Amino acid sequence: MVNKEKTNPSISVLGSGWLGLSLVDEMVTKGFIVKGSTTSESKLKLIEKIGAKPFVIDIDNLITTNIRNFLETEILIVNITSKSVEGFQNLINFINNSPVEKVIFVSSTSVYPFTNNEVTEKSSLKECALATIESLFQSSTHFKTTVLRFSGLYNEQRHPGNFMKKGRIxxxxxxxxxxxxxxxxxxxxxxxxxxxxxGEVFNGCSNNHPKRKDFYIEQTKLIGRDSPIFNYSKPTQFKIIDNSKLKRVLNYSFKHDL
Structure with a gap:
């Protein structure tokens, strides 16, 4: 019997922004056949330069030929900031009539309300557009969706100390x-x-959860900024994102921590 080596699937990434472009670059490096989308024609050459096939896709203005060609793929990764329920419903109608079998929907832990406690993937969600959009993807019978709820994104170029602009309370x-x-x-x-x-939902968040006051004083100091101003006049509201399911199911070890 001849063993056929498993080939990487074709993947379309809807949204080649700060996270998406780096993801596209990494997947091309790993040998995936990748299509990447942007809403700006000026970024088409940037996507093409890293070895992906570029498309202009705007979910509020879907051009039939463009979106159908973009969705000629096995896996779709949705990584855009739009909260247009109507736009996503329109997109899902196209996905339902495409070869796409699996979807990764990049969501946010902002779907959880403040509970003054830990929140897991089983915790209740706020009534918000993003939670509705998650549900639209999860309820489709034409493809399987894994939802990744990421917390606030940072790296060395997007330093947390810069989140605290001068004068911000x-x-x-x-x-x-x-x-x-x-x-x-x-x-x-x-x-x-x-x-x-x-068919899963995962919380993506670093292991450590320092207090906001301590963390932002330290982070602004690291880049030479003045310490931010804090408002103590209101009752404290918080949530702590539990990432244990992701580590258990995917056996994932975080490479970066706070």
Whole structure:
């Protein structure tokens, strides 16, 4: 019997921004056939330069030929900031009539309300557009969706100390920080692909949760900024994102921590 070597699937990445472009670059390096989208024609050459096939896709203005060609793929990674429920419903209608079998939907831990406690993937969600959009993907019977709820993204270029602009008043100083490094976001997506872990929901957040006050004083000091101003006048509201399911199911070890 001849053993056929398993080939990498074709993948389309909807949204080649700060996270998406780095993801596309990494997947091309690993031998995937990748299509990458942008809403700006000026970025087409940038996507093409790293070895992916570029497309202009705007979910609020889907051009039939463009989106159908973009969705000629096995796996779709949705990584855009739009909260247009109508736009996503329109997109899903096209996905339902495409060869796409699996979807990774990059969501956010902002779907969880403040609970002053830990939150897991089983915790209740806020009534918000993003939670509705998650549900639209999960309820389709035409493809399987894994939802990745990432916390606030950072890396060395997007330093947390720069989040605190001069004069900005920081709420909930006694609350806790929920962040994740861009490199870990890419690592988690690659593990979902590698392990073919579909139909799941995972919280993506660093292991450590320092207090907001302590963390942002330290981070602004590291880059030579003045310490931010904190508002102690309101009751503290916070949530601590539990990442234990992701580490258990994917056997993922975070490469970066706070």
């Amino acid at each position: 920081i709420q909930n100083p006694d609350g806790y920080v929920n962040l994740i490094h861009k490199g870990d976001c890419i690592g988690i997506i690659l593990e979902v692909l590698k392990q073919e872990c579909w």
